[in-house]
Amino acid sequence: MGWRSMFSILRRNSLVPLLLWVQVALACAILSNVVFLAAQKLEPMLAPSGMSTRHLILASQIHSQGRAWTQGEVRGATRMLREVPGVKAVSVAMGVPLTQDIIFDLALEGSTGAKVGVNAYAGKGLVDTLGLKLVAGRDFRPSEYRATGIGGNFKTAKQPVRPIIITQALADALFGGKAVGKLAHNPEVRVHQDYRVVGVVRHLLRNQLNLANDGRSDDSVLLPDYVKSSTLLDFAIRVAPGTPSGVLKQIRKVIHDQFGPLMGPDAKAVVNFYDVLRARAFESQRDALWMFAGIALTVLIVTLVGIIGLTGFWVQKRTRQIGIRRALGARRGDILRYFMAENAMIVGAGAVFGMLLAYVGNHMLMQYYELHALPKSFLPTGAIAMLVLGQLAALGPALRASRVPPVVATRSV
Amino acid sequence: MRYNFELALRGLRRFPKSSVLVVLTVALGLAACMTTLTLLHVLSADPLPGRSQDLYLAWVNTLTSKPSTSHSLNGVHPVDYRTIKLPDAEAMLGAHKAVQQTALADMTAVVSNEDGTRKQENQTLLATTSSFMPMFGVTLRHGRDWSAAEGKAREHVAVIDTHLARQLFGTTQAVGRSIRIRKTLFRVVGVSEAYSPQPHFYDLADWTFSTGPEFHESVFLPYTSALDAGLGPDYDQYCDDASHKQFMEGFEKFGERHCDWLSYWVRLDTPHQVAAFRAWLDDYAEQRQALQGIHRAVHARLFSIPQWLTVQRVVPDSVRLNAWMAASFLLLCMANVAGLLTARFLRRSGEIGIRRALGAPRRAIFVQHVAEAAAVCVLGGVLALPLTLLGLWILRLQQHGDSSLARLDPAMFGFLFALALVVGILVGLVPAWRASRVEPGLQVKSA
Numbered sequence: 001m002g003w004r005s006m007f008s009i010l011r012r013n014s015l016v017p018l019l020l021w022v023q024v025a026l027a028c029a030i031l032s033n034v035v036f037l038a039a040q041k042l043e044p045m046l047a048p049s050g051m052s053t054r055h056l057i058l059a060s061q062i063h064s065q066g067r068a069w070t071q072g073e074v075r076g077a078t079r080m081l082r083e084v085p086g087v088k089a090v091s092v093a094m095g096v097p098l099t100q101d102i103i104f105d106l107a108l109e110g111s112t113g114a115k116v117g118v119n120a121y122a123g124k125g126l127v128d129t130l131g132l133k134l135v136a137g138r139d140f141r142p143s144e145y146r147a148t149g150i151g152g153n154f155k156t157a158k159q160p161v162r163p164i165i166i167t168q169a170l171a172d173a174l175f176g177g178k179a180v181g182k183l184a185h186n187p188e189v190r191v192h193q194d195y196r197v198v199g200v201v202r203h204l205l206r207n208q209l210n211l212a213n214d215g216r217s218d219d220s221v222l223l224p225d226y227v228k229s230s231t232l233l234d235f236a237i238r239v240a241p242g243t244p245s246g247v248l249k250q251i252r253k254v255i256h257d258q259f260g261p262l263m264g265p266d267a268k269a270v271v272n273f274y275d276v277l278r279a280r281a282f283e284s285q286r287d288a289l290w291m292f293a294g295i296a297l298t299v300l301i302v303t304l305v306g307i308i309g310l311t312g313f314w315v316q317k318r319t320r321q322i323g324i325r326r327a328l329g330a331r332r333g334d335i336l337r338y339f340m341a342e343n344a345m346i347v348g349a350g351a352v353f354g355m356l357l358a359y360v361g362n363h364m365l366m367q368y369y370e371l372h373a374l375p376k377s378f379l380p381t382g383a384i385a386m387l388v389l390g391q392l393a394a395l396g397p398a399l400r401a402s403r404v405p406p407v408v409a410t411r412s413v
Numbered sequence: 414m415r416y417n418f419e420l421a422l423r424g425l426r427r428f429p430k431s432s433v434l435v436v437l438t439v440a441l442g443l444a445a446c447m448t449t450l451t452l453l454h455v456l457s458a459d460p461l462p463g464r465s466q467d468l469y470l471a472w473v474n475t476l477t478s479k480p481s482t483s484h485s486l487n488g489v490h491p492v493d494y495r496t497i498k499l500p501d502a503e504a505m506l507g508a509h510k511a512v513q514q515t516a517l518a519d520m521t522a523v524v525s526n527e528d529g530t531r532k533q534e535n536q537t538l539l540a541t542t543s544s545f546m547p548m549f550g551v552t553l554r555h556g557r558d559w560s561a562a563e564g565k566a567r568e569h570v571a572v573i574d575t576h577l578a579r580q581l582f583g584t585t586q587a588v589g590r591s592i593r594i595r596k597t598l599f600r601v602v603g604v605s606e607a608y609s610p611q612p613h614f615y616d617l618a619d620w621t622f623s624t625g626p627e628f629h630e631s632v633f634l635p636y637t638s639a640l641d642a643g644l645g646p647d648y649d650q651y652c653d654d655a656s657h658k659q660f661m662e663g664f665e666k667f668g669e670r671h672c673d674w675l676s677y678w679v680r681l682d683t684p685h686q687v688a689a690f691r692a693w694l695d696d697y698a699e700q701r702q703a704l705q706g707i708h709r710a711v712h713a714r715l716f717s718i719p720q721w722l723t724v725q726r727v728v729p730d731s732v733r734l735n736a737w738m739a740a741s742f743l744l745l746c747m748a749n750v751a752g753l754l755t756a757r758f759l760r761r762s763g764e765i766g767i768r769r770a771l772g773a774p775r776r777a778i779f780v781q782h783v784a785e786a787a788a789v790c791v792l793g794g795v796l797a798l799p800l801t802l803l804g805l806w807i808l809r810l811q812q813h814g815d816s817s818l819a820r821l822d823p824a825m826f827g828f829l830f831a832l833a834l835v836v837g838i839l840v841g842l843v844p845a846w847r848a849s850r851v852e853p854g855l856q857v858k859s860a
Contacts, residue, residue, distance in 0.1 A: 015847055019752040026745040030738070105489040117486025188485060208487060287811045295738065298445075299745065302438055306749035309431070313756035365737060369730040 006342055013314075020310050021350040024386050027303040028354025029361055031296060032382035036362075036374050038292040040213045041285045047217035049097065050167070050203025052131025053274040055088075057248065059235035059255055060099040062269045064262040068152045068231045077258035081235065084250045086243030092227040093123030094148055096234040097130075097205050098281045099270070102150075106221065107188040108166075108195065110174025115187050117216075118170065119206040122148055122225035127165065127201070129236045135168060137180035137199035140224040144198075152229030162224065164195040167204050169218035171197070209281060214372065235271075248273065300389060307393035311343060315397040322401050323408030332402040339398035340391060347390030351383035358382060421785035425792075428757055432789065435753050439793025439836065440800055442746030447797060447829050448804030449732070449739040452819040456622070456728045460610040460718065464550050467512075469687070470615075470716040471677045473501050473698040474709045477653040494618050494725075495714065496650050496673040501701065506542065510693045511679035512686065513548045517541035518646040518675050519619045520639060524573075524632060525593045526581045533580050537619065538594070539630040540639035540646075546572070546605070548680050549615065551633070556588035556603035564635040569642075571599040577631040578604050592632070597642035599634060611818070612727050614718060616676050618648040621727055624817050636675070646674040691715050743836070750790070750840050758782055758848040769853035779849040786841025787834060794833025801829065 010017050074092055081090045095102040104120035126132070127139045144163045147154050161183070171179035179197045186193050206212055206220040227233050235255070239247050252271045259269065270277075315322075322335055362374035425432045459465050472495035502516040518540050525532040539545070546558045551572075559570045571592060578587040578601075591598045609629040612621045620628045645664045652667035664672050681687045698712035716724065758765075765778055801821065808816040 015755060015843070016752070019748060019755060019843075023745065023748040023752060026741065026748055030741050030745060033738070103487075103489065105485050105487045107486045115486060117488075119487065208489075211487060284811070295445075295742065298441060299742065302441065302746060302749055305434055305438070306752050309434070309756055310752045313760065317759070361741070365734065369734055371730070371734065 006338070006345070010342075010346075016310055016314050017346045020307065020346050021353070023303060023306050024347050024350025024390065025354040025357055027299050028351045028382035028386045029357035030299050030382075031385055032355065032358040032378050032380075033362060033374065034292050034296050034299070035381045036372075036378040038289055038296070039378070040372060041288045041292070043214070044205075044209050044212035044217055045282050045285055047205055047212055048203040049205040049274075049278075050130075050132055050201060050218070051097065051205070051274070053278070055239045055241055055243070056130065056274040057235075057237040057239060057251060057271065058096045058098065058274060058277055059237065059251070059269055059271040060096060061101050062233050062235070062255065062259050062263070063101070064231045064259070066262065068149065068229045069233070069259070069262065071228050073258065074227060074229065074233065077254065078235075080254045080258065081237060081251060084247060084254060086239045086247045087237060087251070088240050089125060089129040089238040091123040091125045091129040091236045093121060093126060093234045093236055094150070094225065094227055094230070094232075095119070095121045095207055096236050097121070097207050098209070098274070098277045099234065100207055100209075102232060102234065103208060104223070107186050108170070108174060108184045108221070109187040110179075110184040111182060112174060112176050114173050116170060116173055116219055117211070118166075118219045118221050119208050120221045120223050121204075121207075122223040122227070123234075123236065124226040126222055126236060127199075129238050130204075131238065132201040132204060134165075134199050135202050136171075136178075137165070137197065139199060140165070140222075144224040145226045146224065147228035148223075148225035149228050149230030149233075151231040154228050161194040161196050163198045164224075165199040165201060165222040166197055167218040167220060168200055168202055169215070170221065171200050173219075209285075245273075300385070303386070304389055304393050307343075307347075307390055308396065311339075311394050311397040312400075315339065315401045318401075319404055319408055322404040323406055326404060326406035326408075335402040335404070336398050339401050340394055343390050343394035343398070344387065347386055351386045354386065355379040355383055417781045417784040418788070420781050421788040424757075424761075424785045425789065428760075431753055431757050435750050435789050436793045436796060438746045438749050438753070439790045439833070439840075440796035442743035443794055443797035443829065443833055443836065444800030444804055445739040446736075446743045446832070447801040447821075447825065448808065448819075449736040450828075451801070451805060451821055451825050452808060452816060453728065453732055453736050454822075454825055455818050455820065456612070456732060457722075458611065460612055460614045461550060464548075465614075465718045467680050467682050468548070468718055469679050469681055469690075470495060470718075470721050471505070471679050471690075471694055471713065472716070473497055473505075473694065473701065473713045474711050475501055475698060475701045475705060475707075476651055476673060477705055477707055478651065492725075494616075494648075494650060494676065495716070496676050498653075498671065498673055499669040499675060502675045502677055505677060505694075505697065508693075508697070511681055511690050513544045513680040514678065515542045515544040515548055516636065516675040516677045517545060517616060518636065519616045519630065519648075520644045521647050522594050522644060524577065524581070527591050527593065527598065529593060531581050533577060533631075535627065536577065536632060537628075537630045538632040538634060538639065538644070539616075540634060540636035540644065542635065545633065548678065549608075549610075551608045552606045553603045554585060554606055556601070558603050558633070559635060564637060567635070567637040567641055569597055569599045569638045570602045571632050571634040572603040572605050573601055573633075574605050574607050574629070574631050576607055594632075594634075595642050595644065597638075599632075599638070599642075605633065612722065614722060614727070615678060617725055617727070622818060640669060645669075649674040687715070747836060747840050750786075751843050754782075754786055754789075754841065754844040755847055758844050759851075762848075762851050765848055765851045766853045769851065775849040778851075779845045782845030782848045783838060783841040786845065787837035790837025790840060791830065791833050793837075794830050797829060797833065798826075 078090050078092055081087060095104050106118050106120050107115055108118055109115045124145055140163055146157055166179060174184055175182050179200055182197050184195045203218050204220045205217055237251060255269050255271060358379060359374060365371055366373060506514055520538045520540050522536060522538055523532060523534050524536045543559050543561045543564050554575055558572055563570055575585045578585045582590055585604050587601045587604050590601050592601060609623045611623060623629055649664040650673040652672040681690055694713045694715060702709055805819045805821060808819045
């Protein structure tokens with residue numbers, strides 16, 4: 001049987017294949033969008049942090065009421081934290097990974113002309129405390145640090161060119177590879193500020209996790225700022241391997257004793273190991289992933305049931321025709337191949353329309369909601385899933401059809 | 414009709430396996446749709462039924478600094494709650510150009526009884542004017558609200574809610590007692606019923622939806638005496654002569670006269686009043702701008718509540734997107750069921766042929782099969798109810814914010830069955846049409 005007869009059969013009995021086609025198109029459109037949304041949620045979870053996270057403790061939401069913490073208070077607390085047994089390094093910071101209490105929002109433009117929005121972390125010795133891997137250049141020199149803080153009373157020295165440490169991903173985006181010694185500037189602010197790249201780290205996860213997708217997870221930089229006086233500050237603390245977990249209690253006590261009195265009744269510092277904070281930071285992402293997995297699975301099952309049901313009926317309806325063809329010399333394999341090919345054709349047509357539907361639907365929703373554009377690479381995911389599913393669903397009915405004995409043709413005509 | 418119904422039931426029982434499949438599929442589609450729609454329905458409900466259509470937020474653009482409204486590459490953009498400075502609020506209150514008007518701001522404080530033996534931390538206070546309660550429909554259980562004269566005289570009076578009254582005084586009969594806020598004693602003149610409209614539209618800075626008991630105002634007091642007691646707003650937006658340094662300390666540094674911190678609400682009953690007030694507001698803002706030597710393209714804005722909720726994106730996009738996704742899933746389920754029903758109806762071609770041959774018109778066959786489809790889908794709707802409740806329970810388990818509010822109300826319950834019926838009829842149309850086309854002669858011959 002050639003393609004032409006297949007078409008003519010489809011044309012004459014168009015309702016059943018049409019219903020199948022609609023189903024496949026809808027399922028395909030939903031699936032590629034769901035897979036894309038899930039990938040968006042998954043990307044920040046899979047992104048490398050760039051840090052040595054096993055013995056890292058982060059403290060955040062240390063927020064004073066009334067006045068900023070003085071340089072003396074910040075220094076005193078840092079010293080006391082260093083004295084806790086097992087603590088190897090302490091950095092006072094403005095912004096630490098996984099927390100969004102302080103977001104340094106910066107834009108950079110380098111020699112390639114690409115403008116990239118980045119998150120910055122500031123604090124003395126962050127490269128060591130976070131355990132970042134320098135792949136080129138060097139860490140900041142002590143003389144390069146300048147005072148920073150929110151609401152503190154101090155003057156910041158003007159630096160026409162500020163040293164900066166960027167990630168490898170940023171080096172590629174801003175300079176097309178080698179970055180050390182090169183200049184970038186902020187295209188968004190009116191005051192011109194240049195940044196000279198002094199070092200490149202392999203990875204560093206940004207703290208705006210909602211933006212850590214589309215390959216933007218490594219869009220973060222380090223600035224040579226030390227926290228002098230501030231109403232809001234964070235700590236990064238590295239402890240020695242093998243330190244008992246009781247160290248967390250001691251660190252919490254130091255932070256509570258040193259900062260508690262000014263923090264107000266309802267403010268609460270968040271102090272915990274990186275891994276615990278990570279699990280918490282990705283909680284909503286994980287929930288969303290489960291939901292998407294559930295949707296995808298349900299869509300697949302519903303479609304599978306639908307295809308099996310329709311194909312089964314259609315085969316049954318043509319039992320006599322199959323018998324005639326078998327009597328006329330068609331082999332079992334021919335019948336099997338015919339039904340599988342027919343299924344592939346209907347499902348394939350549905351999948352093509354489904355891809356179009358997915359694309360159009362995504363773009364229509366984008367007009368009204370904050371939604372990323374569905375990349376074309378995601379379109380075939382639904383289509384391939386549908387083709388495989390269709391073949392699986394058709395296998396049973398097709399095998400049944402191939403077992404129809406030729407003698408059926410002679411009955412009850 | 415009864416005959417059709419009987420035939421439908423018989424049909425259901427004839428193919429139990431495919432009936433179960435159809436019912437399950439419909440139930441899944443309906444439940445997904447209902448779960449997401451219920452959340453959307455809860456989040457986009459009218460916060461003050463009966464009153465909200467007459468309330469408007471008025472904003473005048475009189476800051477001498479230009480607040481940045483830029484949208485950075487990182488998507489960081491300053492939220493603008495359209496608050497105004499105290500001098501403007503007082504001038505507008507004094508002008509009395511609307512039916513009713515009030516200015517308000519949330520503040521946070523520790524509230525205790527007279528001698529400080531009972532204390533409630535982290536209470537939200539609404540600093541406002543005497544018009545707030547009648548405008549926004551706060552019900553009093555005991556006593557009265559304060560008068561405009563008391564507000565003007567900066568008297569230390571307050572209305573507390575029954576919950577706080579019980580916590581501080583052990584009884585709701587707290588009129589005549591006093592509460593202490595910082596160092597000031599406020600006389601309790603009234604006790605109000607708990608008040609927390611969803612969303613908290615009149616001041617979105619502190620919270621949007623009350624997802625816990627801590628999200629409500631327990632004290633209402635005149636803004637004049639709140640300022641006298643040394644209280645300040647929880648959030649101020651921008652201040653005159655703003656620079657980066659004012660971040661987090663604007664109000665303390667610049668004070669109530671130079672920072673935007675009051676939300677200004679008016680009641681306007683007719684379109685004519687709205688137009689007149691809008692014109693007056695624009696004029697007022699233009700004059701103020703001229704006086705301060707600033708020029709802005711936009712002088713003032715007047716937002717109705719629906720406009721305000723849209724501008725502030727009160728209902729998260731993700732909730733609407735999920736509803737779209739669920740709707741397309743329902744569509745898939747409908748296509749699926751249409752297919753299953755076509756298969757089932759055509760399997761009885763013989764029977765249909767006999768009915769046709771015995772004189773049943775096409776219409777009767779059509780109606781019979783649509784009825785059967787509707788019956789199956791309503792059955793699916795019944796099964797969708799527990800599935801929807803399960804879905805909502807799962808939503809509530811995800812303890813991030815708004816989804817904890819998702820509950821099925823009677824309106825949505827009714828909607829579920831209406832939707833099931835409509836889905837059933839729509840889904841039945843094509844298969845029933847196909848069944849009604851069955852030729853009598855052909856079928857009788859081969860049966």
